[in-house]
Amino acid sequence: MKETQTIQNEVEDTKTTERIPGSEAVVRCLLEEGVEVLYGYPGGAIMPVYDELFKYQDKIHHVLSRHEQGAAHAAQGYARISDKVGVAIATSGPGATNLITGIADAQIDSTPMVCITGQVGSHLLGSDAFQETDIVGISTPVTKWNHQITKASEIPEVFAKAFYIAKSGRPGPVLIDITKDAQFEEFDFKYEKCKGVRSYKPVPSTEENSLKTAAELINNAKKPLIVWGQGVILGKAEEEFKAVIEKAGIPSAWTILGASAIPTSHPLNVGMVGMHGNYAPNVLTNECDVLIAIGMRFDDRVTGNLATYAKQAKIVHFEIDPAEVDKNVKTDVAVLGDAKASLKDLLPLLNANSHNEWHQKFKDLYKIEYDKVIKNDLHPTKEGLTMGEVLKEINIQTKGEAAIVSDVGQHQMIACRYAEFNKTKSNITSGGLGTMGFALPAAIGAKMAAPDREVVMIAGDGGYQMNIQELGTIFQQKVPVKIVVLNNEFLGMVRQWQQLFFDKRYASTEMVNPDFVAIAKGYHIDAKKVSERKDLKAAIKEMIDCNDPYFLEVRVEKEDNVFPMIPTGASVSDIRLE
Amino acid sequence: MENEKKQYTVSIYTENNIGLLNRISAIFQRRHMNVESLNTSPSEIAGVSRFTLVVNITESQMKKVIGQIEKQVEVIKAYYHTEDEIIYQESCLFKIKSELLFDERQIQNIIKESNARIVTVNKDFFAIEKSGRKEEIDLLYRELNAFGIMQFTRSGRVAVTKEEMRISTMLEAFQH
Numbered sequence: 001m002k003e004t005q006t007i008q009n010e011v012e013d014t015k016t017t018e019r020i021p022g023s024e025a026v027v028r029c030l031l032e033e034g035v036e037v038l039y040g041y042p043g044g045a046i047m048p049v050y051d052e053l054f055k056y057q058d059k060i061h062h063v064l065s066r067h068e069q070g071a072a073h074a075a076q077g078y079a080r081i082s083d084k085v086g087v088a089i090a091t092s093g094p095g096a097t098n099l100i101t102g103i104a105d106a107q108i109d110s111t112p113m114v115c116i117t118g119q120v121g122s123h124l125l126g127s128d129a130f131q132e133t134d135i136v137g138i139s140t141p142v143t144k145w146n147h148q149i150t151k152a153s154e155i156p157e158v159f160a161k162a163f164y165i166a167k168s169g170r171p172g173p174v175l176i177d178i179t180k181d182a183q184f185e186e187f188d189f190k191y192e193k194c195k196g197v198r199s200y201k202p203v204p205s206t207e208e209n210s211l212k213t214a215a216e217l218i219n220n221a222k223k224p225l226i227v228w229g230q231g232v233i234l235g236k237a238e239e240e241f242k243a244v245i246e247k248a249g250i251p252s253a254w255t256i257l258g259a260s261a262i263p264t265s266h267p268l269n270v271g272m273v274g275m276h277g278n279y280a281p282n283v284l285t286n287e288c289d290v291l292i293a294i295g296m297r298f299d300d301r302v303t304g305n306l307a308t309y310a311k312q313a314k315i316v317h318f319e320i321d322p323a324e325v326d327k328n329v330k331t332d333v334a335v336l337g338d339a340k341a342s343l344k345d346l347l348p349l350l351n352a353n354s355h356n357e358w359h360q361k362f363k364d365l366y367k368i369e370y371d372k373v374i375k376n377d378l379h380p381t382k383e384g385l386t387m388g389e390v391l392k393e394i395n396i397q398t399k400g401e402a403a404i405v406s407d408v409g410q411h412q413m414i415a416c417r418y419a420e421f422n423k424t425k426s427n428i429t430s431g432g433l434g435t436m437g438f439a440l441p442a443a444i445g446a447k448m449a450a451p452d453r454e455v456v457m458i459a460g461d462g463g464y465q466m467n468i469q470e471l472g473t474i475f476q477q478k479v480p481v482k483i484v485v486l487n488n489e490f491l492g493m494v495r496q497w498q499q500l501f502f503d504k505r506y507a508s509t510e511m512v513n514p515d516f517v518a519i520a521k522g523y524h525i526d527a528k529k530v531s532e533r534k535d536l537k538a539a540i541k542e543m544i545d546c547n548d549p550y551f552l553e554v555r556v557e558k559e560d561n562v563f564p565m566i567p568t569g570a571s572v573s574d575i576r577l578e
Numbered sequence: 579m580e581n582e583k584k585q586y587t588v589s590i591y592t593e594n595n596i597g598l599l600n601r602i603s604a605i606f607q608r609r610h611m612n613v614e615s616l617n618t619s620p621s622e623i624a625g626v627s628r629f630t631l632v633v634n635i636t637e638s639q640m641k642k643v644i645g646q647i648e649k650q651v652e653v654i655k656a657y658y659h660t661e662d663e664i665i666y667q668e669s670c671l672f673k674i675k676s677e678l679l680f681d682e683r684q685i686q687n688i689i690k691e692s693n694a695r696i697v698t699v700n701k702d703f704f705a706i707e708k709s710g711r712k713e714e715i716d717l718l719y720r721e722l723n724a725f726g727i728m729q730f731t732r733s734g735r736v737a738v739t740k741e742e743m744r745i746s747t748m749l750e751a752f753q754h
Contacts (some may be wrong), residue, residue, distance in 0.1 A: 136597060141604050145651045146597070165651055199593050199654040325643030 019098035022152030023048035029159035043091025046118030072102020077445030093131030108432030144172030169202025215349035230257035231295015235339035253281030260421035280365035384557035407439035437466025520551035619736030
């Protein structure tokens, strides 16, 4: 491997050069890429860039997080609700390593993000210098691409490539590490956007016959089932997707990150698949004759036991990432490519159909789920408040127009199951990594990216405290995010598993919590606590009506469980309702 | 058959960039796959590097790993080959005490019959180089080991396919 890097970008534009330091070049690159906001935390090795950010503060808004993990999650939230790349910035060493959880989360959830880290001077590299870590090495398994810059002249080309890679094809996080001397070094700056990288093909070519074969299978299916994922949203294919399912009349279920691509109320939307998904689409996965996966990756939380997953069905997989095809579930037809283009081309090949009898099966099973689970969650008769009824009231007050940013745990499953999504990009949650602490900072990013949308964060008392310090960011930035903590004084999901699979040995899952309202008020955020059903509606109304950030704690039933549930290793059709 | 472990030789064509070895080795590492041999070198195409790896895994694992390798931004193309699809060589060096060369006539016969080559001789030791298939090198090792080996080292595998690999044509198509 040679020492000097060659970046094989293909570039556009030719602009005149200007002599500036690397630190200024970093900010100029961000401006060239249309970055308006970035989240971060300063420190020694990134100070030259921060100095430039100070000078350019009328053009680019830096949000000071209270922890670099918060900055990374905020950048994720920003990217997930917008069509833009989220940007996070940190210093070397601990600053850089604190970004890692957010980077790993973005990698598994395909979130476009560029992270910039300062690094010790290049003469100190590898010497265990103060605040030196091999962040390129550390981040390698969790980034789509990463690169260390040791010479200022590399900055424009690497940044152009980073943004191109982060947002193209299957999006993902990119990390750029810049040594301090490269930030000081002056060079002739010229920016050219990246149009392509020789070795990187973001969208694979669709094989000629695959669409035709897929259409034939779909047209001949008696009991087809679609499971769609985030690929529909990332591919901006919502309209094409809706047209396909409506023409072919196919019941369609979603993975957690696919939620909101079509409205919850759409008659062909049959709910969520997976561990805490809906009863009908899980059970009928093992009855359908053709399973059409669109922009989803057959995650183990979706499939349950692979040995019994949809064995009777022909599998059609629409996918942008060739490495996902046949990775977990063997497909009969793989349609590689971008969801928008593939679904648009598929539409004319499909026969109009309705599948009424097959659809009735979903309705019958929904009735069972409603009677055993949904009714008790949404219209409880017992005294304690349920998480479901809180979501129901939020739906009513926001008319299903809110973006719901949920953390990880029982409340997340409840939020995904019961939130009404009328608009796309409304479900922002940590899917693949299951990162507690995601929601509060992600909500900051989401609200800043979509200031006109109501952004309601839902967290449990556990995850909320994992990044509770970001209340400081909310206060300082005056981000009018609505914070709802469903407090059951437990790490609820773990407690549920302990109850079901560990003979109720509640090892370290009970939480003794602080006065959350006092903490919010300490950060000058309006706050309220609700413990009784009679007060819930008014409290949520007060929260939604508030034009500023608002904190609402709802004391919910301590030991409620989330059902349906597919225990680990069980088949999707063995889903339990109680 | 797909679940039977076999020896595969993997050819990976990449951009010549720092850090890629880390990315590629991590793909094997996180799946608990041991890389038996690894060689990196320039390829027949200017500016393109070639990794040659040997692994013992199932074909179904191999296919998935190839997908993950090709997913890396700077990997141009990755292939896997079975033993009968390639021509390969490995290289090794033996360091042996000089006195043995004169005291043990058999050593001279071994060197001659194995087509090994003496690369240097001095008063303390002599060094033998041998290129060949794994079994040939193993055999030479066993034969010389009986007399005592001061040092032994062996390279990773280098391989070319019997069939043409259309990587050059493919690279041309990549150019926009």
